[in-house]
Amino acid sequence: MLRIICMVINYVYEIIYMAIFACFEIYQSRGIYHLYKIPSPTSNPQFHPGFSPHANKISQAMNYKSHHTPIIFLTPAFSQSMATLWNSALWVLCLLVLCLAADGYGESTCDLYKGNWVRDDSYPHYRSCRFLEKAFDCQGNGRPDHDYMKYRWQPGDCNMTRFNGRDFLTRFKGKKVLFVGDSLSLNQWQSLTCMLYNSVPRTKYTLFRSGGLSTFTFKEYNLQLSFDRNPFIVDIVRTDAGRALVLDSVNGSRQLWEDNDVLIFDSWHWWLHTGRKQPWDFIQMGGLTMRDMDRLSAYEIALKTWAEWANSSIDPAKTKVFFQGVSPDHANCSAQREPLRGVDHYRDPAEEVLEKVIGSMDKMLVRLLNVNEMSRARKDGHPSVYGLGGHRGMDCTHWCLAGVPDTWNELLYATLIRE
Template identity: 50%
Template sequence: MAACLGFLGYHYLLAVSLSLVIVLVHGDIHSFNTGHEVVKENEVSSCDFFQGSWVLDDSFNPLYDSSSCPFIGGGFDCQKNGRPDKDYLKYRWQPNGCDLPRFNGNDFLEKYKGKKILFVGDSLSNNMWRSLICMLHATVPNSNYTFGAKGLLSTFSLSDFGVSVNWLKNGFLIDMAYEKIGKVLKLDSISTGNQWLGVDVLIFNSYHWWTHSGRWQTWDYFQFGNKTVKEMDHMEAYKIAMTTWANWVDKNIDPSKTLVFFQGVAAVHLDAKEWNDPNHKDCTEQTEPVKGSTYPGPGVPGEAILKSVLSNMTKPAYLLDITLLTQLRKDGHPSVYAGRGPKFTDCSHWCLAGVPDTWNQLLYAALLQK
């Protein structure tokens, strides 16, 4: 897929999208410095930021030090939890044909002064949210901030800039009702969307909870229209639910006031056979990415479903297409360094600092203005 640059303004929106892989910038398209080299207009406009490989770069420094960020949370702080290797912090995402602009926190804060940014989704949204607020805190470490949580809403704000970056936990996006028969996923209903209104940037995410089954499943029934069923194909349910969400966005969001993104499907690494490693069971003891630009394992079913739904929206939500770059990072998970003892292995979430910082660099590239 090809990615192209469009114009994006707070009071207007003009976007050019090819196969839903898009990079949006404020203002005119010229050249800009990525921290490695100046990227020319024609190079960037023809570049797909989401196709590439991971490069070990000794000159590359993480955007923050985990020991100096107070917001990481125990499960993501791999260094604090005893991870002995550090090379995973030195890998830089290298798109095929151009460089990804390095995140500039001062520029970000200046552009989004007085603005509200809201992540809505599951714990992968939490991963990305905590990464971004660590990046901003590292930019202005002496600035006053507020940080807290009430119910499902976690908040972070920098009063000197009037910027708030929040996370609303909502793994399904559609409704789940507690009824006499049990917990019912209402695939065609969204009653809490008013919580998503009145912000300047929305970044949604939903996928991983839909793959759960057995003791990990958090619902008892599916409901769609007049039908209530105990079981159905989970990916079919996901498609119906994401279509419900897309219809809500089309009906309720004014793209001249609110920019809508979808955090793409992040890979998990539960089976080392996917990357042809006979010596390990999963992501445990992985210290380097898969080499090259192709993942040898199977695709992620939700990726195609999500792209199909987004392609049919009348007010497009722009996909941060992180599937490939996460598939290649089998080394980026907390694994046994999630802070819950050596018997607990996490191959779904990501260490901070780490891979989610690149997701936020992609978001920054999408919001970049000259």
């Protein structure tokens, strides 16, 4: 609504501005002002038909470089008429400036996460990406439809800044950006590398992998974009008794984290794994050792450990920290071609825990990328049978690229440049 009001005020200003110049033509024909053509004092002064004879006297008193310089002399009637129009224009211009300022303020304060998915045929940001993981390459895996890539997120109260890859690379030249988490964090990291590379497709880059750490470097910009596979965030250590999930320690990772300018964390899905998919044998906390415990409670303890590290080690003036909201999965996503309509406001218990922990922290220290609710409508964005497992299994957890994680990175970019 505010943007519409600003547009109306702008149109009114343009109309008044055009009216001022139209009045010159009308008033000249009615003799309300006189136009003199002033000859050079070095030339022979002549009376010009249609102009006042006073021009000859003025030309002798003034030294002009050109031989015929047009000058407008106003009569009182013209001055009064034009003053009224100019005053109107100035008032409308002031309103326009105030309105645009308020509109900018609205963009900086509106909730980017409340809105709707709208079709936009200018999307996606990229159609192919040479270093894309097979698990996310739905088109390469044979997905026949394309509509799922043509939706953008539209906040309800403002327009979100469109992603500009060159601007991102320039702003963060010489910086280090690190994603920490599970395969959903990998999903977002791959999305951002593809979005940035697409903006400078001939740029030189390196992609280096060592253990659970992958680093993509844009050499021209000296920008490092890394992913640290760490699905629990807290430490897993090997002991004589087996692998221990240590809920009150991040000592094994903090040195890596603290060497970055932007950090994006993610954790939850691996907390639900059991059996052979569970990468730990027992849980440790303080002097206690447990075979297992309530997973949601363990998740909350781990988040609080991470929060203590952030509170004690992060300088928000130097390092920007984000936590990716819990990415939703769906029980079945087969043959879904468009976003869901009328999604209920279900509150994921893990998301509630995450919001509670981050809500207890300094708001300038950590920002929540609140992607849970907006992503629940995108049942169409999962790989389904066009993921890593193909038709042997249906993937309704990860996301096709190009796709939904691109929007997460648009939100990341919008937040970074807004601050």
